[in-house]
Amino acid sequence: MAFAELISEIPTLGILKKSIESARIGHAYLFTGADRETLDRAAVAFAKSVNCTQATHASEPSPSNVAEYCDHCTTCEQISADHHGDVQWIRPESKSRLITLPQIRQLMETLHLKANDARTKVWMIADADRMNQQSANAFLKTLEEPPENSLMILLSTQPDRLLETIQSRCLRLNFPGDSSSTMKSEHQSWLEVFARQLAAKDSGMLDRYKALDTLMEKLAEARHQIEDGLKDRFLGDLPNDVEPKIREKRDKELKAAIEGQYRRRRTDVFNALEWWLRDAWLLSLQAEISTLTFPDLAPASHELATRTDAGKLLDNIRLIEKLQRVLHTNVQETLALEVHLLKLNL
Numbered sequence: 001m002a003f004a005e006l007i008s009e010i011p012t013l014g015i016l017k018k019s020i021e022s023a024r025i026g027h028a029y030l031f032t033g034a035d036r037e038t039l040d041r042a043a044v045a046f047a048k049s050v051n052c053t054q055a056t057h058a059s060e061p062s063p064s065n066v067a068e069y070c071d072h073c074t075t076c077e078q079i080s081a082d083h084h085g086d087v088q089w090i091r092p093e094s095k096s097r098l099i100t101l102p103q104i105r106q107l108m109e110t111l112h113l114k115a116n117d118a119r120t121k122v123w124m125i126a127d128a129d130r131m132n133q134q135s136a137n138a139f140l141k142t143l144e145e146p147p148e149n150s151l152m153i154l155l156s157t158q159p160d161r162l163l164e165t166i167q168s169r170c171l172r173l174n175f176p177g178d179s180s181s182t183m184k185s186e187h188q189s190w191l192e193v194f195a196r197q198l199a200a201k202d203s204g205m206l207d208r209y210k211a212l213d214t215l216m217e218k219l220a221e222a223r224h225q226i227e228d229g230l231k232d233r234f235l236g237d238l239p240n241d242v243e244p245k246i247r248e249k250r251d252k253e254l255k256a257a258i259e260g261q262y263r264r265r266r267t268d269v270f271n272a273l274e275w276w277l278r279d280a281w282l283l284s285l286q287a288e289i290s291t292l293t294f295p296d297l298a299p300a301s302h303e304l305a306t307r308t309d310a311g312k313l314l315d316n317i318r319l320i321e322k323l324q325r326v327l328h329t330n331v332q333e334t335l336a337l338e339v340h341l342l343k344l345n346l
């Protein structure tokens with residue numbers, strides 16, 4: 001089945017087609033959705049369309065670029081039969097149902113070798129959420145320094161189980177059946193204010209600072225909720241005349257628990273921000289509104305998408321990823337937020 005036909009069945013694929021045609025392919029994608037077979041078919045179609053020997057491609061954007069595959073050339077046939085040296089699958093191993101370190105090591109080794117005859121080496125990782133801790137950490141290294149002309153497609157029906165650091169380094173595409181309802185209910189309202197402040201047509205420095213305030217308020221609210229929830233649990237049963245040493249110990253434990261929970265919540269906040277920037281990126285590639293994580297924020301996302309371009313929007317997503325990495329290093333939070341938000345290229 002040709003790409004165009006498959007797109008009518010799986011509309012999300014249209015986004016990938018546009019990325020290929022504008023020569024803006026990321027190096028790592030996360031395909032999420034409820035139906036494994038749809039994810040598999042989408043990944044195979046993507047692998048074919050970047051490698052088919054009959055389709056015309058160019059590395060530079062050009063009106064004549066057509067993202068298509070023939071399904072008949074040797075390359076397409078080998079990919080269909082899972083028999084192409086440069087296009088490979090990783091799946092959880094049968095007994096443990098885990099993706100193991102040796103599997104990831106093999107990926108890392110072959111990904112760095114020169115391709116035999118493919119334009120782009122492709123690794124497709126089915127049930128990527130089944131990586132154990134060792135393999136996930138090893139894989140993260142590959143994601144941080146992806147080899148040239150390589151493409152990694154992670155497939156997952158339970159993306160929340162993937163390391164946040166892996167999720168944030170992949171471009172996520174939601175295929176039918178994916179539920180982002182928690183994301184919406186938790187983050188839509190602050191993002192709406194934030195997006196309006198950043199995306200306003202004549203947005204200036206003052207709006208940036210307003211947006212920064214909105215973000216800080218959301219984080220402060222999260223911290224207060226966590227504090228309220230934990231204080232009682234850690235200190236509630238202590239009598240007033242308790243030994244200072246015991247109180248001190250409890251205080252320390254409380255502080256550590258708050259910090260741990262807060263960091264997780266903060267990651268959620270930045271992930272939501274990244275999904276919104278992705279929405280703008282998708283719109284810059286003329287994607288349908290139904291493919292967005294926050295369709296209700298489409299006006300602001302669209303404003304941003306028309307004012308800037310796909311490349312700059314990808315840079316912005318990377319900037320927020322970088323901010324997340326920086327925040328893991330105990331840097332002063334407010335300062336890091338200010339520096340990075342002012343650097344956004346909007």
Ligand SMILES: [Zn+2]
Pocket residue numbers: 052053054055069070071072073074075076077
């Ligand atoms: Zn072909």
